[in-house]
Amino acid sequence: MSNLKQDLLLCSLYRFYSDKNHAITFLTILKKKSKVSLRLLDWMATNYSKSKQVSYDVNGKCFNVYASYKSQLKGYSKGYFDPFQRKGRIQFVIQNESIETTVGQLNFFKWAIQNDVIKYALEHCKEIHADMISQTGSENGKRKLLSTNKTISQSSFPIILEF
Structure with missing residues (x-):
């Protein structure tokens, strides 16, 4: 990403985090004062949401966590x-x-806050944590996966990238 694109993204992020609620949500997790950890959020976005096909309503639209995560990752790297x-x-x-x-990290959290990913993780923290332990055999999710889920599911919904 060029410096100009990065600067534009940073301007967008400054505007987003100027909202006190967004800032507090981000800082609480970053400072490890939440029951949701960075690793748990990562596990939820990359593994749990895929295997459990996590979808829910966000602003009247069906939001598929894994598909949105992959789309954002493809768009931003x-x-x-x-x-x-x-x-x-x-x-x-x-x-x-x-x-x-x-x-x-700022961009990931912007996505997670805007799309209620953190809210979902807080509400389903125990299930996500149990899934992480059962799949990795480790409390922190760092060990090699014991088994992988290689199923393919197809969903159709619009994806919007915002800068």
Whole structure:
């Protein structure tokens, strides 16, 4: 992504996180003060939502978590859509507090907040955590998968990328 595109994305992210509720949601998880962890959110978006075909209503439209996640990932690439701080760390000011994060992490959380992914994860935290343990044999989801679900399901719905 060019610097101009990154700057445009950052402007959009600053506007989004200027909303106090969005900022608090992000900071609570980032500072590990939530029962939802980064790893649990990642597991939910990449594995749980696929195997359980998680869909729910968002603003009157059917939202499929896995399909939307894959679409966002395809549109932005891992560097600009990632729950973890893997590439290009920056200092970002939220609620008068400077934090170390990445554009990818901010963008992932924007998607997760706008589409009630975090809300869903909070409501189904125990089931998602149990699924993560049963599939990986590990509390933190870091171990190699014991078995994988290689089923294909097809859904049709509109996808909108916002900058």
